[in-house]
Amino acid sequence: MSLSSKLNELEELTSNAKQIQDNLLEEILKVNANTEYLRRFLHGSSDKELFQKKVPVVSYEDVRPYIERVANGEPSDVISGEPITNFLISSGTTGGKQKIFPVNDRYFENFAFIYALRSSIVSKHIDGVKEGGKSITFLNMGLLSATPFGLPIASAVTNFLMSDSFKKWSSKRYASPDEVMFCADSKQSMYCHLLCALVRREEVVSVSVPFASALVQAIKFLETHWKELCNNIRSGHVSEWITDLGCRESVSAILGGSNQELADLIEHECSQKSWEGIITRLWPNVKSIQCIVTGQMSQYIPTLEFYSNKLPLISLSYSSSETFFGVNVNPLCKPQDVSYTFLPNLSYFEFQPVDSRNNDEILDLVNVKLGCFYEVLVTNRFGLYRYRMGDILQVTGFYNAAPQFRFVSRKNIVLSIQMEATTEEDVVMALNHARLVLESSGLVLMGFTCYSNVSSVPGHYVLYWELKTKTPNGIVKLDNKVMVECCRVVEESFNVIYKKFRSKSDSIGALEIRVVQQGTFDSLMEYFVSNGASPSQYKTPLSVNSPEVLAILEEKCVARFFSDKIPPILVDEGNNDGSQDAANRRKSN
Template identity: 70%
Template structure:
């Protein structure tokens, strides 16, 4: 990878955003205008204006029948002129159901380009990181097939199991390929930690796809550090690591007994607090890389606590449907992250929030406005609603930069009010400031609209942990009630007005759960087909089965004791 060449590509792409976007659409229409799906609207024409006039804006349910037909064995040209070679499976934890999308190797090539570009940007801003290694928590899971025999799997796992990984050097990672490719998630994560600890002096960064994955890794370390020390002290991997390729590769890295290293790790992990544990165990680490925007922002305080506030780099914005943009200012504060859209990824259009009549191009968005992106890609999606709400924060050359605001369909409501994901996260941030003084840390949350009684009310599930390892979590009733009140005070005016009418919205409730609840919730979703690398704790819960899992873990309940000020 040539640093200056990649940065030059970034400049050319962003300066020529309009022309590149026009070229992308022209190419897509040239290849796919005669497909069964587009042919109904374009009749073989590749004219951009006809596309904008005739092709409808769609959601997943609109295109699902066409995708399923290809998955069941019909030719790719039902939806795309390109050859569909496999399908990406979404996690299903954000929207409540898994979706699958047709793709081919072009998507992997774009993934490689974005990965090289973000690495170049980081090298530009952080010196000396090239000389170290990256402790990267990546996992795969077995790939299934469609009825016609095409592979189906999560985006990250599909890439890792493709031929593209074989062409990449693993020298820059602490873990060998065998650990990444291990099909057992727990064995894989344990071995990632073991390899990283053995090479602790060489680790320059730690990364995962999402912030929650790093918190899960730290949790696993908390539960298994004594066993990891035993492995290092004896020079043997634990017997429960049964994957033969993984076991052999890790044994080679372990390289025999190392009593001095085991004692050092044991000393650090047995301290009364794990504050700064990441920098204590990996003294040469320069930054943490994972997505910390949107619902991942809840994990920022935890990662800052464990890392002595190392830089948190949120590198990119992407999804199974398309790759969108990259963070060109990696050392900015997490709350200031904006993603510069890359015009060569797909064709992007935007609907301004609250205005479904007008659809505009990428370069025509306006500073400060809120938009939902529409994606037209090379693999069969045309004017597809992403369901994300973004805000324009600036421009990098001629390409806009967007702040991720929220998922469009993630809302709480028990009456006529609407409380969005962004509203909940802001309220949560204020409430967590209240508990910090008591030495507690919020490890995870989710919520749901309880309308089983009248009036309905919001239920917020919290998992709390003491910052001091030797301290048992002791909840101050008055403090927890204050948290309920602070959250309600943070909600919008309509909520507060309806809340003042006692027959409209009931008092907000916080239900505190046992430690480890959110780890159990993650394991449930993974058992249902979600990928560990792409897992995101759902902000809003509606599934009765998931609610039952949470309810079994509730240890105390608190209610707001006053109506919020109007």
Template identity: 65%
Template sequence: MIVVHIDQIVFHVYEFSHFLYINNHQTLNAKQIQDDLLKEILTLNANTEYLYRFLHGSSDKELFKKHVPVVSYDDVKPYIERIANGGEPSDVLSGKPITGFLLSSGTSGGKQKIFPINNKFFEDMTFIFALRSQIIFRHIKDVQEGKAITFLFVKPQPTTLSGFPVSNALTKNKQAMYCHLLCGLVQRDEVVSLAAAFASSLVGAITFLENYWKEMCSNIRSGHVSEWISDLSCRDSVSIILGGPNSELAELIEKECNKKSWKGIITRLWPSTKFIQTTVTGQSAQYIPILEFYSNKLPLISPSYVSSETMFGVNVNPLCKPEDVSYTFIPTMSYFEFLLADEGNNDEIVDLVNVKLGSYYEPLITNYSGLHRYRMGDILQVTGFHNSAPQFRFVRRKSVVLSVNVEITTEEDILKALNHAKLVLKSSGLILMGFTCYADISTYPGHYVFYWELKATNINDTVQLDNKVLVDCCCVMEESFYPLYRALRGKNGPVGALEIRVVAQGTFDSLMEFFISQGASVSQYKPPICINSSEAVAVLEKNVIARFFSDKSPLLGSELRY
């Protein structure tokens, strides 16, 4: 479906009261549920080749904690590949039959991974998706019977060498995007929400609309789909929705799109829209200002925390500010442990119900598909509790940092600095559409390089680069970094002046195309905060149109972080 009924996405398996009962029961009895779940997983998997080495058939929790090691992807990759590509049986890793594999995007941690899944994964996904939808319905009235424009694109499933399906979420398709938006415009009065897995997909959709709205209006006026839409089944479906010529609608859309600014364009084109559902935590937070600009500050709902490894939990307060989003962990999804991420932690590991308010942790996952004490690489902070189940704020990916000397600049540091720079940028009538960065150590001293794609606030204006504004942005970002960075950035220090390289419009589309060519997908794709690939840097470098450097050393602070 191109424009679908909300209740088609929701999986109406239960009434909300039943979901509420289940959720309360789970969060009230989190410890017992977690202990029982671990016992079940170990009973199923204790005799697998992987786990038998450590437990010798036992399902005892204390033996599990004492003997089963904490692992990363590289530790379990050989076992996964034996099943995926060698055709070996599932019991290499899992006591339940492996029915397929999920392919991660590779844009968060730098490389793609495949993870085994079985029916339990899909059962959990169905439950989480239904629960989060029912929570939204509880907070936002009169949306159940409306329609959602959901930006998802599919392609034929690839298979592993041994024949297993590999579900990497989806690929870009210009024809599908065009038809998707065209049908959304025709049914504009019925649309109550816009949705995508990640905020970058929504921003990309609006950018696409900016480029094609005139042609879409022509289609609506004539009642015929453009000839370059070559897929016959797609043409037939869209033609039915078009339903013949509609000059009045075409003129209305033209009037809105022809205005000087596209501020609030979402609510102007889809007046019944009540919320936007997409991930705006972590690195996706960079898109909050542009989505608020396009939507007239509609609620931006980050509904759930899920991954290829497991479902984690849901946002029980969907109307909170994007920066306040926390996720309540559901204890039936996987067995959760947490490695304290604070310095000097001595590798302390605690169970789900024993985490402490305000502390930072990296989750460890034990699931039904063969991952045991698997390090996620995410850093989370405990923000509260829903009954006995903790709530977590996503802070950053552990592996994504910048450093040219001994300083460590995290994803959280970068996003904070970027938000400060956006306040300076706003005065020049420009919007930041996309960014990424890397540590350039090809010369001494090494320095941070930020690639920015900019756009004028007014739709028909060209981008005018003001040297003072961009240099001030460089300086403000440096002032936002931690004291150790500022100390090393002093005169003749080992860290050079921060640089902003402005790239031509459309560059970040080219960057997405590059990652898609490497196996990533549109629905999963998130522009990487930090670039580690020389080929990706080359895509950006050929589109650089201007360079700006910080022109002063940042002020020093009294606290140094090592």
């Protein structure tokens, strides 16, 4: 489809948002009203008013039993009037735990639609991108498992790579061949992505990755491997440790033989003392970086600006395992000003006002009000009805009749480095466990706060602790063994998503506890009170990111301790309810 036709489709969708939303809900209800789940509330009806009156707002725990029944082999019509063919596994960003969501080919059609629309929007705003240039991407096949019934379980990207929609997708726009994306070994895939990108450096016009953290990791990988990459280019041969046959053959063809001049150029740039602007130095024709830099990913903006000479950082779309929401129609705006225009053909959207006194007040997509904050509810084609996402959004404007939203936060999440999500409950539980270690050594935790430190790669969690002795006026003596044990206990208390990222040396670093002087949290309260906080209602913030607050804490820091072990992943945490065993059995058969 041409650039103009895609942009015309955007205009049509946003101009007729109300009618398209109403039609979509009617279609969803006609197909799904007789499912076991909806029949309890609608008795076969597809009436919108009855749907809004009778169908409850739900969380994942409410619908999990129905999803698991289908995953375990019961018919799709437990929750969906259309056959369920795949399950998407979430990253865990909404609630700190991975979830599985049922989908079919329609989801991947929407995936392709969103990506094509994104490309058209970028081409409209950035000259040169539409002229056959290539994009660096770091997509690769992730872990693939199966339900006990044999349906695939994987991330959205992995499922898309396996779908018919991807077979129709013009992947020649990428600097890497399909075989590199199909590689399940993330290290081999990353190496080959970079090797192809360097060989094709003059053709590359953009960098496109799902999240900002992934690009920071890729740069760190390049810092470690650039000499070896140069040797490959100089010799014309791929390193022997690249054993994936698809990668080896396809990348060797792109390498094409020895290129001494290119190897010397890359070596010259990478051997400089500073890597400031390394992206534009290695890829001089890159015009933008396309990745999510909103929400928790905003912490990586300064790092990417340093590496890219402040190239445009474009958050193109807003999506999740549950559904796609919309696109950024103003891609050249500042990262902190990104808003997403919701598209009415993707799912049926409703919005519950944040902190509303009337818990029953729920608005349709076109009835939200400028400046107000909402939690978004999703009704999709695959078995989610009035599903509470946990995402808090603010209305920033309208594009034709479709509202535009700024992502504000996820509920209850206080720490995140990658796509893991550590909630207030996670932190409090971990501290309660660590308190037992402290008490056994005669110490008491008097105050704490924390933050996600991404000033170095990999980032890591930092906890600031103010301690005192159990005895009045006692002197706090810090035992290294005890404090390191506290670090370990905290990490072991966190959810499995954190532990999986922590097990990878380049994803999340060892947790750190920084002990501060007694009285530090009094100083913190004085700071907040001096800036308008009420002394009678003041609460120490559970997490902080303000440079001023961090400066106060750093000035009072007296000791630092790090976890010395990677937290173990217990069998019942990481076995996906036996789905991996099922996948292994299918493979052996």
